[in-house]
Amino acid sequence: MNTSVAIDRLRRIGWRGDALPPPGRRLARVVVQHRAGYELHDGEHLFGAQPAGYFLKRGLDPAERPAVGDFVEVEDGRPPHIVAVQPRRSVLARAAAGERYARQIIATNIDYVFVLTGLDADFNPARIERYLALIEGSGAQPVVLLGKRDLRTPEEVAVAVETVHARVGAAVPVHAINAKDAATATLLAPYLKPGDSAVLVGSSGAGKSTLTNTLLGTEAMATGTVRERDGRGRHTTTRRALLMLPSGGCLIDTPGMRELKLTGEEELELFADIEALAAQCRFADCGHGSEPGCAVQAALDRGELSPERWRHYLKLRDEREEQAATLEARLRRERGHRGPDRPHGPHRRERD
Ligand SMILES: Nc1nc2c(ncn2[C@@H]2O[C@H](COP(=O)(O)OP(=O)(O)OP(=O)(O)O)[C@@H](O)[C@H]2O)c(=O)[nH]1
Numbered sequence: 001m002n003t004s005v006a007i008d009r010l011r012r013i014g015w016r017g018d019a020l021p022p023p024g025r026r027l028a029r030v031v032v033q034h035r036a037g038y039e040l041h042d043g044e045h046l047f048g049a050q051p052a053g054y055f056l057k058r059g060l061d062p063a064e065r066p067a068v069g070d071f072v073e074v075e076d077g078r079p080p081h082i083v084a085v086q087p088r089r090s091v092l093a094r095a096a097a098g099e100r101y102a103r104q105i106i107a108t109n110i111d112y113v114f115v116l117t118g119l120d121a122d123f124n125p126a127r128i129e130r131y132l133a134l135i136e137g138s139g140a141q142p143v144v145l146l147g148k149r150d151l152r153t154p155e156e157v158a159v160a161v162e163t164v165h166a167r168v169g170a171a172v173p174v175h176a177i178n179a180k181d182a183a184t185a186t187l188l189a190p191y192l193k194p195g196d197s198a199v200l201v202g203s204s205g206a207g208k209s210t211l212t213n214t215l216l217g218t219e220a221m222a223t224g225t226v227r228e229r230d231g232r233g234r235h236t237t238t239r240r241a242l243l244m245l246p247s248g249g250c251l252i253d254t255p256g257m258r259e260l261k262l263t264g265e266e267e268l269e270l271f272a273d274i275e276a277l278a279a280q281c282r283f284a285d286c287g288h289g290s291e292p293g294c295a296v297q298a299a300l301d302r303g304e305l306s307p308e309r310w311r312h313y314l315k316l317r318d319e320r321e322e323q324a325a326t327l328e329a330r331l332r333r334e335r336g337h338r339g340p341d342r343p344h345g346p347h348r349r350e351r352d
Pocket residue numbers: 147148149150151177178179180202203204205206207208209210211
């Protein structure tokens with residue numbers, strides 16, 4: 001293939017490099033990661049590939065392995081093999097549950113992360129802030145979208161926008177949108193310029209599919225469909241992995257990205273590293289203040305835990321406790337002030 005044609009195609013799916021790999025290798029973008037391999041896109045076709053042996057070595061830092069969003073060098077064969085990962089311009093990651101300092105890469109080379117929340121019962125500024133905590137430091141820019149604005153009065157919309165700004169700061173763009181309105185595609189076009197890569201995250205029912213369809217418009221160019229398996233290994237739905245938008249940007253929409261969804265327990269998984277640390281404090285009910293043997297304070301002292309992350313975590317924990325207290329009060333009322341069935345409370349005890 002003509003070199004400039006190959007480069008143009010790669011630019012279209014977000015490549016920013018300037019040199020193609022040596023003969024015998026070509027570039028493609030990872031759009032899906034399965035247990036059994038990868039799905040890559042070269043700007044024209046979707047194809048399957050396997051990682052070269054190097055990436056399977058035990059003890060290799062998981063961050064070195066190809067991830068969704070990566071531009072990789074591929075050697076043809078049956079199947080094609082990924083032999084190298086190009087430098088990343090951004091890395092969205094979260095602490096992997098259970099592993100103390102390991103990070104799980106969610107996606108790379110993303111320019112904008114749209115954090116979508118509906119202005120209905122879904123509206124939750126605390127959740128928005130937790131998404132932003134995850135995006136912070138990734139190299140990608142967050143854009144907060146408040147959907148379903150048509151269900152609210154202009155005054156209510158203004159208050160919601162203000163509430164979110166107060167929470168996340170004035171620097172983060174916040175837009176109230178109607179995901180069904182074609183004008184929304186124009187509003188968001190500045191974040192979806194040619195060569196830009198975006199992902200859309202938000203809880204179920206927030207309007208992600210609706211917005212995706214609006215962004216695609218009638219010139220829909222869904223390139224690359226990926227079939228997903230259900231729990232029993234059967235193919236169920238067909239998803240579009242990499243969407244080239246009329247505005248010139250692309251939207252990555254893959255199973256890997258949906259992992260970013262924050263619902264219930266997943267919110268805490270974001271802080272799995274801190275919870276793992278806290279589990280190592282000498283006292284099971286350590287307040288992580290001036291207690292002796294506090295693993296959290298030790299990690300802060302060593303610079304292994306940033307004060308910023310710690311602050312985010314405390315905020316989340318306080319909110320959870322507040323919610324639990326509200327729930328408890330309600331249950332008590334419903335039970336007719338009978339009190340909890342089982343006695344409970346903190347017991348200060350040394351771990352064994
Ligand atoms: N009125 C109004 N309805 C909306 C808007 N955005 C989405 N909806 C509706 O909200 C419902 C959920 O929207 P979806 O686009 O399916 O939500 P989703 O985020 O893709 O949900 P999952 O697929 O479960 O992750 C649908 O009935 C949409 O029509 C909006 O801006 N205004």
